[in-house]
Amino acid sequence: MNQYRELLQKHQQEVNVLPIRYAFGEQQFREMMNAWGLDPEKDLDKIYRLGDAGGFYLRTDARLVCDTFCRLKEEREAAIAEDKTGDGFIYQMFLCELSNHEYNYTEDVEETLDALGYTWEQIMADKRLLHGLKMAQKKITGQG
Known part of the structure; x- marks a missing residue:
C-alpha cells in the first residue's frame, strides 16, 4: 500500500x-x-x-x-514536505487522486487539484508537485 x-x-x-x-x-x-x-x-x-x-x-x-481537521491537514503537509523529489508521497497522492477523479477517461486534472486544494499556479511553482503530477499522469495513461 x-x-x-x-x-x-x-x-x-x-x-x-x-x-x-x-x-x-x-x-x-x-x-x-x-x-x-x-x-x-x-x-x-x-x-x-x-x-x-x-x-x-x-x-x-x-x-x-x-x-482534528487542522492536525490532519498539517500531517498531510508534512508528508508532502518530506518528499524532496516528488517521486514518493507526492506521486502517490496524485496517482490516487487522479484515479479517484477518473483522469484515465477525462484527462482533466482540475477536479483532482480542487480536491487536493491546489491551483495550477501552485503546481507550476513547485517542481516537486509538477514532477509528481506528470509522473502520475504518465502512469495512468500508460506512458510511464
Missing part, C-alpha cells in the same frame, strides 16, 4: 470517530437534532454546519473538530 493511501485511511478512521452527524433532508435533520436533545427550530445556535456535505456538530465539540 502506498503512503498516501495509508495516511488517508488513518485520517478517515480519525474523522469517523468525531462527533459529527449527517442529515440530508428535513426529516433526517429533525432526527439528528432530537438525538442530541435539541429542538430543530429553536436550538440552531447550538450547532455548526460542516461545509456543504450535510455534516453537523455541536458547538461544544467545535474545538475537537477544528483541532
Whole structure:
C-alpha cells in the first residue's frame, strides 16, 4: 500500500470517530437534532454546519473538530514536505487522486487539484508537485 493511501485511511478512521452527524433532508435533520436533545427550530445556535456535505456538530465539540481537521491537514503537509523529489508521497497522492477523479477517461486534472486544494499556479511553482503530477499522469495513461 502506498503512503498516501495509508495516511488517508488513518485520517478517515480519525474523522469517523468525531462527533459529527449527517442529515440530508428535513426529516433526517429533525432526527439528528432530537438525538442530541435539541429542538430543530429553536436550538440552531447550538450547532455548526460542516461545509456543504450535510455534516453537523455541536458547538461544544467545535474545538475537537477544528483541532482534528487542522492536525490532519498539517500531517498531510508534512508528508508532502518530506518528499524532496516528488517521486514518493507526492506521486502517490496524485496517482490516487487522479484515479479517484477518473483522469484515465477525462484527462482533466482540475477536479483532482480542487480536491487536493491546489491551483495550477501552485503546481507550476513547485517542481516537486509538477514532477509528481506528470509522473502520475504518465502512469495512468500508460506512458510511464
